[in-house]
Amino acid sequence: MKKLIAGNWKMNMNREDAIKLAFSLVSFASESPKIDDKCDILLCPPFTYISQVKEICKDSVISVGAQDCSFHENGAYTGEISANMLYDIGCNYVIIGHSERRQYHGETDDIVLNKVCAARQEGLISIVCIGETKEERDKKKHEDIIISQLAASIPDGMNSQNIVIAYEPVWAIGTGKTASPDDVFDMHKLIRSELKSRFSDGSDIRILYGGSMKPDNAKQLLSIENVDGGLIGGASLKADQFTSIIQKA
Ligand code: PEP
Secondary structure, three states, rough: OOOEEEEOOOOOHHHHHHHHHHHHHHHHOOOOHHHHEEEEEEEEEHHHHHHHHHHHHHOOEEEEEEEOOOOOOOOOOOOOHHHHHHHHOOOOOEEOOOHHHHOOOOOOHHHHHHHHHHHHHOOOOEEEEOOOOHHHHHHOOOOHHHHHHHHHOOOOOOOOOOOOOEEEHHHHOOOOOOHHHHHHHHHHHHHHHHHHOOOOOOOHHEEEOOOOOOOHHHHHHOOOOOOEEEEOOOOOOOOOHHHHHHHHO
């Protein structure tokens, strides 16, 4: 399966830095012939920079997405951004249920499921994040957590064209700690088997790994069976690090 390398810029950068980074990545992509035969590239900037980054990427193979959306279609929801607004400014993807949103904004599986439905309605591809905390892993509950998050946050009837799963152990995000290759293998195998048992094209749904993926561990992580790409936080903010990960993919 073609890998997907997605950069989650989170709440980082200013306009000038965002523009510079986008230009660097576009020039890297244009100097890398047929890169899109091997790898899809996605940038998810903060909402305020999406339009500008999209404009810079418009003639390149790089896609642009958002880090969240509302589950409401429109109306009196101050501060919210709808899936239709994201579609309207050229987004193809939206990250939903990132652990930081689950943790700091109280997003439950049910909210995540409703956001995925809203994104699907507008033709956006949802990247749904799931992952266990350190405490859950220590108590050996990680498999149950993943199974229940998958069951409760993914609506019925999804397929490989409208959903991507990102397995992101919460304790590995932004900490410099990565899950061991054996753990990544086991968790991705479990996720694949759940997807296959629920969706007719479950073997084609991409499963990304996220959690301190860097140039020095990307090759190993990306070569594990059922790891179909990476969701990258910190290393997506530096052109040299992000492009190095893309090259490994
Ligand atoms: C993330 O936020 O999705 C992530 C994986 O972050 P980092 O790469 O910084 O661990």
